[in-house]
Each structure stands twice: as C-alpha cells, then as structure tokens.
Amino acid sequence: MVHVKEYYVATSLEDAHQRLKENPKNALLGGGTWMKYTHRILNQLIDLSKLGLSAIEEDEKQITIGALTTLRDMEVHQSIKALGDGFLSQALGSIMGVNFRHIATIGGSIFSKFSFSDILTPLLTLNVSVKLYPDEIKPLEAFLEDKGDRTKILTHLIIEKQEGxxxxxxxxxxxxxxxxxxxxxxxxxxxxxxxxxxxxxxxxxxxxxxxxxxxxxxxxxxxxxxxxxxxxxxxxxxxxxxxxxxxxxxxxxxxxxxxxxxxxxxxxxxx
Ligand SMILES: Cc1cc2nc3c(=O)[nH]c(=O)nc-3n(C[C@H](O)[C@H](O)[C@H](O)COP(=O)(O)OP(=O)(O)OC[C@H]3O[C@@H](n4cnc5c(N)ncnc54)[C@H](O)[C@@H]3O)c2cc1C
The missing domain is CATH 3.30.390.50 (CO dehydrogenase flavoprotein, C-terminal domain)
Structure with a gap:
C-alpha cells in the first residue's frame, strides 16, 4: 500500500505544479484507485479536486474532458456514446465494476500510460489531444511516445467529434x-x-x-x-x-x- 506523509489540496494548477517540482516524492491524486496499490512512499499527495477539472464540455467540433472526470461519467455521456457507435463507452464500461468507474479518473488513466489500458486503444483511433499544464497540447499518440515528465499535470483530454x-x-x-x-x-x-x-x-x-x-x-x-x-x-x-x-x-x-x-x-x- 502507498504511504503518504501529507495530504494537500491544491489551490491552483501553478500551486500543484510547483509542489511537483519541489520534491520528487510529491505526487498527484486522481481517483487513487491505482495509487493505493503501489508501494510508493510519498511526501505529499496533491489533490486537484478544487480546480474545476471534472467537467465534460463540448461545442460542435470537440469534447473537452477535465482530468478529474470519472470513467463512469465519460462512459454515460451522450456525446461520448455517440462516437463510433459507442465503442469508446463500451471500452470504458469494460473496466471493473460501476462503483470502481465512479472513482477512477480519466487523467490518472491516461497519464499512467498503462500497457493493459482499455481506454488508450480506442482513443488512439480517434483524433485526440491531451492538454498539459504548463502550457502544452499534444496529440495523444505523441504524448504516449514521450518519455514523460512527472512535473506535468494532465488537465484535459480533447476528443474531436467524428462521425464514423x-x-x-x-x-x-x-x-x-x-x-x-x-x-x-x-x-x-x-x-x-x-x-x-x-x-x-x-x-x-x-x-x-x-x-x-x-x-x-x-x-x-x-x-x-x-x-x-x-x-x-x-x-x-x-x-x-x-x-x-x-x-x-x-x-x-x-x-x-x-x-x-x-x-x-x-x-x-x-x-
Ligand atoms: C484492480 C484494478 C483493475 C483494473 N483494471 C483495468 C482494466 O481492466 N482496464 C483498464 O484500462 N484499466 C484498469 N485499471 C486501471 C484503472 O482504470 C486505473 O486505476 C485508473 O486508470 C487510475 O485512475 P485513478 O484516477 O484512480 O488514478 P490514480 O491512482 O489516482 O493515479 C494514477 C497515477 O496517475 C497520476 N495522475 C493522476 N491524475 C493525474 C493528472 N491529472 N495528471 C498527471 N498525473 C496524474 C498519479 O500521480 C499516479 O501516478 C485497473 C485498476 C485496478 C486498481
């Protein structure tokens, strides 16, 4: 199980980013579903829940999903269900049970780049970008190939609306x-x-x-x-x-x- 010395609620993205930079033993908290099974010994666990990152917003071209959106909220969202005959919703729905998906977040799921991920596979076939703090937007495919920077914060996932x-x-x-x-x-x-x-x-x-x-x-x-x-x-x-x-x-x-x-x-x- 993970060991955490201090639990901290971030007041802004910059605040969270500075704390990640300050100490390699500071880490972000998504839903905590994966984190809790790790054997990490953390100095500070940084909660992003007060930063308004759990909404799904859309316009006619794209769906923008906050990093703290749960897998379940994504799965049942009408515009996500409309993509590719519901194949992304189906993939999300294949992960554990509903209770679990009410806790696990899309930010934790994407940033972890799990080899067993059922979410990355359909997302790769769509036009998807990730928004990172500070100031970076890149295609999901490029993000997955990057070595990764643990001081970055995934803030949003952006999915282009496609009709296929x-x-x-x-x-x-x-x-x-x-x-x-x-x-x-x-x-x-x-x-x-x-x-x-x-x-x-x-x-x-x-x-x-x-x-x-x-x-x-x-x-x-x-x-x-x-x-x-x-x-x-x-x-x-x-x-x-x-x-x-x-x-x-x-x-x-x-x-x-x-x-x-x-x-x-x-x-x-x-x-
Ligand atoms: C028992 C079990 C079974 C699972 N089965 C499957 C499965 O069949 N298919 C599948 O696809 N997945 C599966 N998963 C993975 C599951 O979906 C993950 O637990 C989930 O993706 C992690 O999300 P979380 O929000 O709980 O992240 P957390 O556990 O909170 O965090 C995971 C990591 O991401 C980092 N992080 C969190 N949020 C951010 C952010 N916004 N920006 C940057 N870094 C961040 C954390 O610091 C941590 O390092 C399983 C997990 C468990 C525990």
Missing part, C-alpha cells in the same frame, strides 16, 4: 481482469486500427491501413490480409495472461471481424 463507425473488443480470461489483448477500429474517411495489451501499450498499425488505402475492393479477403499485416507489424509478447502466439491469433481474428463490422455499417448505415 467504431469497433472495440477486449479479450480477458475472466470478467474484471486485465485484457489478454484488445482491439479498436474506427472508420471515418480513413480507417485506424489499434491493438493494446500485447502486452505492450496500445499502438496504431501503419502498414496494415495502407492495404486498405490502396484497395478498391473491401471484402473478407482484404480484411484477412489487413489483419495479418497488422499482427506482423506490431510487437507481441508473452506473460501469465497469454502466449505471444495466442495474442497474435486473437488480434488477427478480431481485427478481421472488426473491419467486417465497421465496413458493413458504412455500406448499410440504416440496418
């Missing part, structure tokens, strides 16, 4: 477990495919989607080729949840099925 079709599949040994693998696909004008829990962190395919771009026919033969290419270009590994070959087989199967699903919705939107 989405697919999400999490394979787990038992309900509430971490994934063996997860797959997300989003098709608007272009198609994006991400695979997570390989057991490395979620990543987009690059070569596989070129096969779609270069193709004039979209059928099961193509989807199988794309799935095979996706598995070939991403790195898979082994842990106690599954072997490398099992993960590859799952990913290939669900990429092909997902493509079939999103393309059939694209062709027959009213079914």
């Amino acid at each position: 079709h989405g697919y999400f599949k999490k394979v787990a040994q038992v309900i509430n477990d971490f994934c063996v693998v997860n797959v997300a696909i989003f098709k608007e004008k272009e198609t994006k495919i991400a695979v997570g829990g390989r057991p490395q962190r979620a990543k987009l395919t690059t070569e596989a989607i070129k096969l779609i771009k270069d193709s004039k026919t979209f059928d099961e033969v193509l989807f199988t080729k794309v799935a095979q290419q996706g598995v070939q270009e991403l790195r898979f590994g082994e842990d106690d949840r599954g072997s490398e070959s099992y993960r590859k087989l799952l990913a290939e199967t669900y990429i092909a099925r997902g493509l079939k699903e999103v393309y059939s919705k694209w062709w027959y939107p009213f079914i």
Whole structure:
C-alpha cells in the first residue's frame, strides 16, 4: 500500500505544479484507485479536486474532458456514446465494476500510460489531444511516445467529434481482469486500427491501413490480409495472461471481424 506523509489540496494548477517540482516524492491524486496499490512512499499527495477539472464540455467540433472526470461519467455521456457507435463507452464500461468507474479518473488513466489500458486503444483511433499544464497540447499518440515528465499535470483530454463507425473488443480470461489483448477500429474517411495489451501499450498499425488505402475492393479477403499485416507489424509478447502466439491469433481474428463490422455499417448505415 502507498504511504503518504501529507495530504494537500491544491489551490491552483501553478500551486500543484510547483509542489511537483519541489520534491520528487510529491505526487498527484486522481481517483487513487491505482495509487493505493503501489508501494510508493510519498511526501505529499496533491489533490486537484478544487480546480474545476471534472467537467465534460463540448461545442460542435470537440469534447473537452477535465482530468478529474470519472470513467463512469465519460462512459454515460451522450456525446461520448455517440462516437463510433459507442465503442469508446463500451471500452470504458469494460473496466471493473460501476462503483470502481465512479472513482477512477480519466487523467490518472491516461497519464499512467498503462500497457493493459482499455481506454488508450480506442482513443488512439480517434483524433485526440491531451492538454498539459504548463502550457502544452499534444496529440495523444505523441504524448504516449514521450518519455514523460512527472512535473506535468494532465488537465484535459480533447476528443474531436467524428462521425464514423467504431469497433472495440477486449479479450480477458475472466470478467474484471486485465485484457489478454484488445482491439479498436474506427472508420471515418480513413480507417485506424489499434491493438493494446500485447502486452505492450496500445499502438496504431501503419502498414496494415495502407492495404486498405490502396484497395478498391473491401471484402473478407482484404480484411484477412489487413489483419495479418497488422499482427506482423506490431510487437507481441508473452506473460501469465497469454502466449505471444495466442495474442497474435486473437488480434488477427478480431481485427478481421472488426473491419467486417465497421465496413458493413458504412455500406448499410440504416440496418
Ligand atoms: C484492480 C484494478 C483493475 C483494473 N483494471 C483495468 C482494466 O481492466 N482496464 C483498464 O484500462 N484499466 C484498469 N485499471 C486501471 C484503472 O482504470 C486505473 O486505476 C485508473 O486508470 C487510475 O485512475 P485513478 O484516477 O484512480 O488514478 P490514480 O491512482 O489516482 O493515479 C494514477 C497515477 O496517475 C497520476 N495522475 C493522476 N491524475 C493525474 C493528472 N491529472 N495528471 C498527471 N498525473 C496524474 C498519479 O500521480 C499516479 O501516478 C485497473 C485498476 C485496478 C486498481
């Protein structure tokens, strides 16, 4: 369990940032669901709850989600549900139980860059940026590739409103477990495919989607080729949840099925 010497409620983002800089043993608190299981010995645990970071705001172009928004509030939000036939809501809803999701926050989930994350996988297939304090906005993909700076504060997640079709599949040994693998696909004008829990962190395919771009026919033969290419270009590994070959087989199967699903919705939107 985590040990905390002092609990501190930040009065501003600058206040929280200064405290993070002051001492490497000072850390931010999201929902605390992950933090509490760590063996960290902290000097100060910094609570951001008085800084107005738990709202979901939107305009016609984007949805802006405060870092302290709970996974449950995101999951049930109408505009999140509207994205990609609800694939992001489905991914959020696959994490533990409702009570847990009422506590865990999106800021803690994104900043931790968990390799088993069920949230990063669908988010990578959308146009998403993260807003960090001080003064930085960057695409989610670039943020995930960064080494990371523990003195930064994730303040908002910005999701562009897109009208395409989405697919999400999490394979787990038992309900509430971490994934063996997860797959997300989003098709608007272009198609994006991400695979997570390989057991490395979620990543987009690059070569596989070129096969779609270069193709004039979209059928099961193509989807199988794309799935095979996706598995070939991403790195898979082994842990106690599954072997490398099992993960590859799952990913290939669900990429092909997902493509079939999103393309059939694209062709027959009213079914
Ligand atoms: C038992 C269990 C099962 C889980 N299963 C799954 C699963 O199946 N799929 C899945 O995707 N996830 C799963 N998770 C992860 C879960 O979603 C995380 O606990 C959650 O993402 C962490 O969110 P939190 O708000 O509680 O963060 P916290 O535990 O409060 O913080 C986590 C880390 O993020 C930092 N942090 C928090 N907020 C910010 C911020 N705004 N800016 C910068 N840094 C910040 C903290 O300092 C800390 O280092 C599981 C977790 C647990 C404990």
